[in-house]
Amino acid sequence: MAEQEALFEYLLRLGDNALILGHRLSEWCGHAPALEEDLALSNVALDLIGQTQLWLNLAGEVEGKGRDANNLAYLRDARDFRNVLLVEQPNGDFAVTMARQFYFDAWHYLLLRELMNSTDGRVAEIAAKGLKEVTYHLERSREWVVRLGDGTEESHERMQAALDDLWMFTGELFEADEVDQEMVRRGVGPDLGALREPWLGLMRATAEEATLTLPQPGWAQRGGKRGIHSEHLGYILADLQFLQRAYPNATW
Amino acid sequence: MTDKKEWPLWEVFIRSQHGLAHRHVGSLHAPDAEMAIMNARDVYTRRNEGVSIWVVRASDIAASSPSEKGPLFEPANSKVYRHPTFYEIPEELGHM
Amino acid sequence: MYAQMVKTGVDHIQSKEEMSPEERAFQERVDADIKIEPKEWMPEAYRKTLVRQISQHAHSEIIGMQPEGNWITRAPTLERKAILLAKVQDEAGHGLYLYCAAETLGVTRDELMEQLNSGKAKYSSIFNYPTLTWADIGAIGWLVDGAAIMNQVPLQRCSYGPYSRAMIRICKEESFHQRQGYDIMMKLASGTPEQKQMAQDALNRWWWPSLMMFGPSDADSVHSAQSMRWKIKINSNDELRQKFVDQTVPQAEYLGLTVPDPDLTWNAERGHYDFGKIDWDEFYQVINGNGPCNRQRLRTRVKAYEEGRWVRDAADAYAAKKAARAKAQAA
Numbered sequence: 001m002a003e004q005e006a007l008f009e010y011l012l013r014l015g016d017n018a019l020i021l022g023h024r025l026s027e028w029c030g031h032a033p034a035l036e037e038d039l040a041l042s043n044v045a046l047d048l049i050g051q052t053q054l055w056l057n058l059a060g061e062v063e064g065k066g067r068d069a070n071n072l073a074y075l076r077d078a079r080d081f082r083n084v085l086l087v088e089q090p091n092g093d094f095a096v097t098m099a100r101q102f103y104f105d106a107w108h109y110l111l112l113r114e115l116m117n118s119t120d121g122r123v124a125e126i127a128a129k130g131l132k133e134v135t136y137h138l139e140r141s142r143e144w145v146v147r148l149g150d151g152t153e154e155s156h157e158r159m160q161a162a163l164d165d166l167w168m169f170t171g172e173l174f175e176a177d178e179v180d181q182e183m184v185r186r187g188v189g190p191d192l193g194a195l196r197e198p199w200l201g202l203m204r205a206t207a208e209e210a211t212l213t214l215p216q217p218g219w220a221q222r223g224g225k226r227g228i229h230s231e232h233l234g235y236i237l238a239d240l241q242f243l244q245r246a247y248p249n250a251t252w
Numbered sequence: 253m254t255d256k257k258e259w260p261l262w263e264v265f266i267r268s269q270h271g272l273a274h275r276h277v278g279s280l281h282a283p284d285a286e287m288a289i290m291n292a293r294d295v296y297t298r299r300n301e302g303v304s305i306w307v308v309r310a311s312d313i314a315a316s317s318p319s320e321k322g323p324l325f326e327p328a329n330s331k332v333y334r335h336p337t338f339y340e341i342p343e344e345l346g347h348m
Numbered sequence: 349m350y351a352q353m354v355k356t357g358v359d360h361i362q363s364k365e366e367m368s369p370e371e372r373a374f375q376e377r378v379d380a381d382i383k384i385e386p387k388e389w390m391p392e393a394y395r396k397t398l399v400r401q402i403s404q405h406a407h408s409e410i411i412g413m414q415p416e417g418n419w420i421t422r423a424p425t426l427e428r429k430a431i432l433l434a435k436v437q438d439e440a441g442h443g444l445y446l447y448c449a450a451e452t453l454g455v456t457r458d459e460l461m462e463q464l465n466s467g468k469a470k471y472s473s474i475f476n477y478p479t480l481t482w483a484d485i486g487a488i489g490w491l492v493d494g495a496a497i498m499n500q501v502p503l504q505r506c507s508y509g510p511y512s513r514a515m516i517r518i519c520k521e522e523s524f525h526q527r528q529g530y531d532i533m534m535k536l537a538s539g540t541p542e543q544k545q546m547a548q549d550a551l552n553r554w555w556w557p558s559l560m561m562f563g564p565s566d567a568d569s570v571h572s573a574q575s576m577r578w579k580i581k582i583n584s585n586d587e588l589r590q591k592f593v594d595q596t597v598p599q600a601e602y603l604g605l606t607v608p609d610p611d612l613t614w615n616a617e618r619g620h621y622d623f624g625k626i627d628w629d630e631f632y633q634v635i636n637g638n639g640p641c642n643r644q645r646l647r648t649r650v651k652a653y654e655e656g657r658w659v660r661d662a663a664d665a666y667a668a669k670k671a672a673r674a675k676a677q678a679a
Contacts, residue, residue, distance in 0.1 A: 019426075026420045026433050030413040031648070033656025034259065035444045036280055038413075040294040042437035049430045070425045094659045140290055147283070150669065151662025158658070236421075243424035243482055250540050252424035252482070252532075257664055258458045261451065278517070279448040281457060283663035284670065295441055298434075299521070318388040 006182040007120070008063045009082065010189060012072070013179075013225055015055030016083035019073055021104060022048030023236055024091055033094055040140065044101075047133040054126045074244040078233045085224040086169035088233045092162065095155070098144040099162035105138035106202050107173045107195065114190035123188060142206055149210025156211065163207075164215050171220020174199070179225075260309055262288040264296055267304040274306050282307075350408035350472045350496055352563040352635065354401045354581075356574040357393045378579050383509040386452035394578055398508055399453050401580060403460045406446035407471035409439045410464070411645050415479040416488060424482060431528050432485060438525070442518045449510040465650045473631060474561050476639030483536050483543075483550035489529015490599070491551075491558040495592050497526060499562075502582035511580070530599065537603040544604075551600065552608045559623070560631040562589040593621045 025045035032038040056069035086104055091097045112134055115127035148159040174196040176184070183189035207214040223229065243252065259281040265274035277296050282288035288307040296302070316324055332338045341348050364372055370389055377384065384390055413436050420436060423429035447457045463469035474492055479485060497519070504515045536547035562585045566572035575581035583591075593612075600607050611624035633639065 023421060026429070029420055029433060029436050030417040030440070031652040031655075033652075033659035034281065035410070035440050035447070036282065036291040036295060037656075037659075038440040039298075039437055039444070040291065042433055042440070043294050043298070046430055046433055046437075049426055049433070053426050070427075073426055074424075094656070136293075143286060143290065147287075147663050147666040148659070151664075151666045152658065154658050155662030155665075239421040242422050247540065247542060250543055252428060252535055252539075257661075258456055259660060259664065261448070278445055278514075279451070280444060283660075284667040287663065295444060298437075298441070315387075318385060 003182070003186065004062055004064070006179050007188065008059055009179045010183050011055050011059035011062060011123075012082040013084075015052050015059055015069070015072070016081050017087050017104075017108075018048040018051040018055060020081070020083045020233070020236060021087035021100075022046075022052060023240060024087065024089075024100075025097075027091055028097065041097075044137050044140070047130075047137070051126070051130050051133070054129070058122055058126065074241050078229055078237055079227045081224075081227060081229065081233060081237075083224050083229075083233075084169070084172050085221050085230055086166065086173070088224070088230060088236060089166060089169060090232055092165075093158060094144075095148050095158040095162040096165065098141055098148065099159065099166050101137070101141040102145045102206070103166060103170050103173075103203075105134060105141045106199050107170075108134050109138045110195045110198055111190065111192075114195070118189065119187035142202075145206055145212070146210040149207070149212040159210070160212055163212060167215035168219060168221045171217075172222040172224060175220070175222060175225075177225065259283050260311065262292070262307045263310050263313060264288075264292040265306040265308070266292070266296055266302040268301055270303060274304065277301075279310060350412075350499070351401045351404040352470065352472060352561070353566075354397060354404065354571065354575065356397045356571040358570060358574045360570060361573055361577060375577070378507045378577075381505075381507075381579075383512060384507050385509045393574075394580075395453050397575065397578070398511065398580060399450055399455055401575075402446050402450040402453075402511055402514075403455070403463070404470055404472075406443045406450065406460065407464045407469055408475065409443035409446065411471045411475045411649060412492075413439050413443075414645055414648055415475055415477070415641075416485060418479045419482060419485050422482070423485075428532070435489070435525055435528060438521050441521070442514075445514040445517055446511075449508075449514040452510045461653060465646070465653055467637070467646060470635065472561060473634045473639065474557050476634050476641045476645060477553070477557050478641055480553075481546050481550060483533070483546040484554065486529050486532030486536060486547065487550035487554040489525055489527075490533050491529075491554050491596065492561070493522065493525040493529060494596060495558050495561045495588075497522060498588045498592050498595075499583075503580075505579070505582065507579035533603055533605075537605060547603065548605050551605050555608050556626065556630075557634075559589055559593070559626055560628075560634075562586075562592070564628055564631070590620055593623055597621055 022045045025041050025048065028041045029038060029045070032041055052073065053069045056072045060067040060069065060072055086100060089096075089100055109131070112127045112131040116124050116131060118124040118127065145159065148155040150156070174192050176192045180189065180192050184191050203214050206212075243250075260283075261279055262282055263279050264277050266277045267274045280288065280291050280295050282291045285307060289305055292305045292307055293302075297305070328334075362371070364375070367375065371391055374384070374390060374394075384394075416432065416436050416439075420429065420433050423432050447460060450460060451457060460469070464471070479488070500515055500519055500522070504512055504519055506512050506515065533547055533550075536543040538544075564585065566585045572581060572584065576584075597607055597612065609624045611622065613622050615622045634642070637643075
């Protein structure tokens with residue numbers, strides 16, 4: 001695989017993860033359990049939308065066909081999206097949203113920390129900015145997992161169910177394909193497999209503090225990184241892209 | 253009206269720049285101190301307003317009573333000698 | 349306005365002679381522009397009116413998140429999406445500041461939420477209209493926030509300290525809200541024919557409800573007179589409405605859009621625009637629950653509140669456990 005092509009794919013994955021999770025979180029605005037939480041979830045969503053713009057603009061630049069972040073976000077179809085399956089899963093109840101967030105934040109944090117050392121200065125720069133934001137995201141989602149796990153009987157059950165339901169989408173985070181391998185070879189990105197142990201360590205410690213049981217390793221759902229998604233993504237895009245599709249070539 | 257428990261109210265103090273004192277900026281609800289600090293960050297520093305946050309449970313604040321405003325604060329009015337403008341310094345001395 | 353037709357519980361304006369010594373001292377402080385602070389003596393009617401007004405204002409911010417929130421997932425670019433999300437988030441913040449201000453008067457947020465959820469408390473009529481197209485997001489920012497700012501800027505000087513401070517913070521944060529709305533309208537008005545049509549359609553639908561926001565004429569209202577005496581209302585409804593029309597008509601002309609009022613004309617003698625009759629029947633219908641979205645808005649709010657209950661309870665339970673553990677450890 002040509003270097004530019006691999007880097008483009010890699011940047012799409014980073015950008016699409018941020019885009020789709022930011023979109024999911026923005027769905028919460030106005031529906032959160034407390035006003036304070038409306039503000040907090042929106043802040044995380046805003047951070048992710050900002051990261052989306054950085055990654056996808058860089059992706060467009062690397063591709064060299066004149067596409068920018070908006071172009072990539074609003075005019076690709078589902079098969080061309082490269083986000084992991086985890087981030088497109090529906091919000092569910094607050095426990096599901098927090099489980100999804102915690103799984104992702106912990107991985108995102110570890111990944112960006114490595115990407116700060118990327119041989120590609122542009123990647124390192126975006127990662128450094130994102131890491132500050134994601135450090136806070138992780139702190140927040142971790143605090144919520146602990147509170148819901150060790151809160152009431154009901155919250156414990158819901159939190160446990162959420163961890164169990166989403167577990168099968170976490171395997172994909174650590175599976176490297178030829179794009180990831182190419183990035184490792186060129187010093188652009190880290191060995192994803194090596195992130196698994198520190199991630200699991202954080203999961204175990206948090207689950208213990210939260211009186212929750214971490215699910216056993218099992219069959220991992222995969223495909224998002226190659227554009228094979230769950231049914232949910234199509235509906236996200238139907239919302240996201242509606243205006244751009246309904247009024248082609250208009251500016252907004 | 254309601255027997256349900258509500259998250260307690262916290263008062264939020266933010267230091268906007270190094271060197272300045274923390275200033276009261278408002279209140280919010282949070283279940284505990286950790287969440288109160290995070291909520292304060294999300295509610296009161298959305299526009300880059302702060303470098304440090306204090307939160308205090310509203311119920312833990314001891315306040316002077318408004319009806320004692322006279323006895324508490326008016327005596328200070330008569331102690332004008334505490335203010336530099338009380339003293340006349342010869343002009344030829346310049347700034348003091 | 350975000351608080352419409354707030355009742356004061358009084359049937360006439362007291363003369364100085366009718367007032368008790370405390371009431372007189374209170375009024376004199378208000379007259380002298382001295383801020384009233386929590387826990388200071390205040391007439392019960394003042395306290396109750398303020399609770400009503402501030403909470404109505406807060407409810408409007410919270411319910412107001414819905415019509416705009418309706419387009420967050422469909423905003424047409426990443427920039428627009430971030431701006432809209434930040435704006436709706438600000439509204440949550442403004443509701444929060446206002447509930448906190450109301451809480452200094454001896455009510456709890458839960459009590460106020462309960463009043464909203466039960467349908468007992470009112471919120472601004474404007475948020476019971478639907479947002480049907482993206483242009484509605486522009487129109488809301490431009491017209492609705494524009495109207496709200498008219499009222500909120502003077503309220504920064506209101507007599508109650510916590511309310512005044514909340515308004516100062518809100519006005520500072522809201523300064524971008526109207527501009528982003530107008531910015532959307534400018535893009536649409538200079539865009540494709542479909543976009544321009546979308547903008548005109550939004551103006552057509554939002555113009556009259558925006559004028560209604562200021563509430564019916566209160567020239568003869570004893571409640572308004574009392575509120576103005578207390579300096580928790582600064583301008584009359586008609587005054588603000590006129591100011592809004594005068595300010596907005598040139599903005600519409602700049603966009604090349606037509607204000608949907610055949611009677612709208614510049615009155616050189618008055619130095620103001622004359623405008624057509626407002627359909628107050630519609631206003632009262634909407635205020636009393638019969639607007640296109642009243643039921644939907646309330647149902648959505650109740651649902652969020654009820655579905656969040658187990659989360660709030662869990663955080664409470666955790667805090668209690670943690671406190672107990674800390675206590676046991678210290679012992």
